[in-house]
Amino acid sequence: MRLITKIVLIFLGLSLIVFIIGGLVTVQIISNEVKKEEQWFLQERLRSTIHYIERRQPTRDIIRDKVIILPQEDSIEIDNIVFSDTIVHHNTLERPEQHNKLDVGKKIEGRFYKITLYDIIIEQDDIADGVIESLVKTYILLLVVVLLGSWLLSRRLLKPFEDTLSAIKKFDIKENEAFELPKTGTKEFKRLNAFIDQMSQKVMADYQSLKEFTENASHEIQTPISIAKGKLELLQDGDLDEEQKKLVSEASKSLTNLSKLGNTLTLLAKIDNQEFEHKQSVDVSNTLEDFIDEYEELIYLKGISLSKKIETDVEWNIHPVLLEILITNLLNNAIKHNLTEGGFIKIYLESNQLIIENSGKPLNHDTKLLFARFKKGNQSSSSLGLGLAIIQKICLVSGLKINYINKEQLHQITIES
Numbered sequence: 001m002r003l004i005t006k007i008v009l010i011f012l013g014l015s016l017i018v019f020i021i022g023g024l025v026t027v028q029i030i031s032n033e034v035k036k037e038e039q040w041f042l043q044e045r046l047r048s049t050i051h052y053i054e055r056r057q058p059t060r061d062i063i064r065d066k067v068i069i070l071p072q073e074d075s076i077e078i079d080n081i082v083f084s085d086t087i088v089h090h091n092t093l094e095r096p097e098q099h100n101k102l103d104v105g106k107k108i109e110g111r112f113y114k115i116t117l118y119d120i121i122i123e124q125d126d127i128a129d130g131v132i133e134s135l136v137k138t139y140i141l142l143l144v145v146v147l148l149g150s151w152l153l154s155r156r157l158l159k160p161f162e163d164t165l166s167a168i169k170k171f172d173i174k175e176n177e178a179f180e181l182p183k184t185g186t187k188e189f190k191r192l193n194a195f196i197d198q199m200s201q202k203v204m205a206d207y208q209s210l211k212e213f214t215e216n217a218s219h220e221i222q223t224p225i226s227i228a229k230g231k232l233e234l235l236q237d238g239d240l241d242e243e244q245k246k247l248v249s250e251a252s253k254s255l256t257n258l259s260k261l262g263n264t265l266t267l268l269a270k271i272d273n274q275e276f277e278h279k280q281s282v283d284v285s286n287t288l289e290d291f292i293d294e295y296e297e298l299i300y301l302k303g304i305s306l307s308k309k310i311e312t313d314v315e316w317n318i319h320p321v322l323l324e325i326l327i328t329n330l331l332n333n334a335i336k337h338n339l340t341e342g343g344f345i346k347i348y349l350e351s352n353q354l355i356i357e358n359s360g361k362p363l364n365h366d367t368k369l370l371f372a373r374f375k376k377g378n379q380s381s382s383s384l385g386l387g388l389a390i391i392q393k394i395c396l397v398s399g400l401k402i403n404y405i406n407k408e409q410l411h412q413i414t415i416e417s
Contacts, residue, residue: 016139026126027124066088148358298335329391346358402415
């Protein structure tokens with residue numbers, strides 16, 4: 001839901017509450033004012049009735065519509081006006097209606113009179129109905145005006161914000177080109193654009209620096225490593241005793257691991273930098289078969305049984321290089337961490353998932369940490385502990401789901417497209 005829509009809905013909700021409270025207050029105020037006017041009207045009629053009595057000085061009871069004049073033989077309390085509500089038959093409507101009643105005693109020209117006046121009351125229900133109808137129509141008008149006005153104003157006032165979002169969506173960090181943000185007279189949007197422009201400049205500079213580092217790191221690291229390995233090989237060919245040859249061999253293995261580590265970290269950095277962003281439909285079946293053929297001899301040499309069930313013409317939307325790295329790491333992981341005797345690897349490929357099962361020693365740590373960098377099931381092994389981290393990173397950037405299950409000596413990795 002858009003921000004302007006949320007603001008409008010909140011405003012309309014608050015307005016509805018105000019209208020309801022205001023309606024109750026309005027009904028009460030109008031009712032009080034009407035009652036005052038009704039009492040004032042009866043008092044005006046009382047004055048007219050007094051003038052009538054002064055002129056006629058009636059000696060008999062006068063009972064007319066809404067006026068009763070009763071001459072009194074004895075003295076009565078005078079000038080004490082009492083208002084009350086009563087039910088009186090309405091001649092025009094021909095039904096009983098609620099009336100406002102005035103009772104008072106008066107001494108006029110030496111005689112006492114009891115005067116009663118009636119006037120029909122505007123009932124509170126009628127007042128409430130009128131107020132409700134008025135407020136409902138007013139609220140509907142407010143609703144239409146606010147919704148239409150907010151829609152029209154948002155198209156104009158929020159246009160710079162929408163243009164900024166559009167520019168951000170089109171921004172590609174790999175192009176190394178700054179994007180132009182729309183000009184606006186709104187102070188808040190100016191500050192937003194200034195911050196985005198500053199941030200984008202810094203991000204592009206950092207990206208270029210990181211990209212240059214990842215491009216140069218492998219070469220710069222591999223060169224001295226290759227030189228060192230060459231000199232170690234020369235030493236091995238020399239006149240060394242067994243202990244010295246063992247030390248040279250261990251040093252050579254360490255340099256090999258260092259070379260692999262550099263390449264692996266560089267690969268992870270390239271994946272993080274979205275250098276494998278462009279996806280395409282890739283035939284997973286053929287790619288998987290090709291790599292299985294390459295690893296098949298190594299698998300049998302290690303005494304591992306291999307079974308596979310691969311569905312043909314399975315295609316995933318993924319970068320082809322990432323798919324090759326993914327399959328390579330999965331197979332390497334299944335071979336490297338398998339049992340030395342009686343081991344097995346089972347590979348299943350269907351239209352939407354790839355399952356690789358292999359035997360191996362039970363994990364000695366939480367499975368949630370399995371995909372962490374440099375986390376190894378056996379800390380003494382020569383593994384770098386980055387294979388599964390790469391697999392998880394590839395799945396993340398490719399929109400694949402990965403799941404790992406370990407049941408004693410059975411390890412299963414499932415990847416769903």
